[in-house]
Amino acid sequence: MSNTARMRTIFRSKTSKAMDRMEDPRETLDDNYEQQVKLLQQVRQAVAEVATAKKRIELQGQEMGERYARLGAQAREAVVQGREDLARAALERRSLLEGQVAKLQDQYSALQQQTAQLQDRERRLSEQIAAFRIEKETIKATYTASEAQVRANEAVAGLGASIHDVGTSLDRARDRVAQMQARAQATDELLASGALKDLTTAPDADIERQLSVIAAQAEVERQLEAMRGGGSPDVTGSERRGGPDAWLSIGQA
Secondary structure, three states, rough: OHHHHHHHHHHHHHHHHHHHHHHOOHHHHHHHHHHHHHHHEEEEEEEHHHHHHHHHHHHHHHHHHHHHHHHHHHHHHHHOOOOOHHHHHHHHHHHHHHHHHHHHHHHHHHHHHHHHHHHHHHHHHHHHOOOHHHHHHHHHHHHHHHHHHHHHHHHHHHHHHHHHHHHHHHHHHHHHHHHHHHHHHHHHHHHHHHOOOOOOOOOOOHHHHHHHHHHHHHHHHHHHHHHOOOOOOOOOHHHHHHHOOOOHHHHOO
């Protein structure tokens, strides 16, 4: 594989990992949920605004209704008083007011219908958001568990891939131990043969060691000579008596 192809492969791998981090479904679901909640808040605000407008029209209609009734009473009173001109003016005003009330009634009916539609949409959207929230949390929990499983599996796979390195390290450690043991044995033999000087021993220790060997050989020869003459090696009184403390007199003759 050329260097260019290798660089492309590495770039695609890193880009894929970066995209995976950017396209985390948990964050996407949370963003969608927040958007739906904002939309629900807007619908509820619209319901409140329409309800407020309908209430204003309702109050205005009540005021017009009271005026309409008052003009009717005034027209009747004017007829009783013989003032048909006043009765006619009251009825004319009442007729104009009736047209205004009719328009107000149309607006009130439209707002009432709009309020019902918005309330129905609010109810459906609330149910949809509640169901989406449950589904969102379920998906997030499943994704989190799967992600943890993937990381655990990757960790196990990484450990399995390093077993060869661990075995190589053990082999090298065993080789170093064997080399050190061989070196220790060799230095022991060199010290014993005198090829290496033991700096920790006292001065003239080699002479004393050789004299001790000569004295021990002379003692052995003396005891052999005594045995050839029919005698026996030196035996102490404790040895003759025996007992548990006889060893204390060995070499004390």
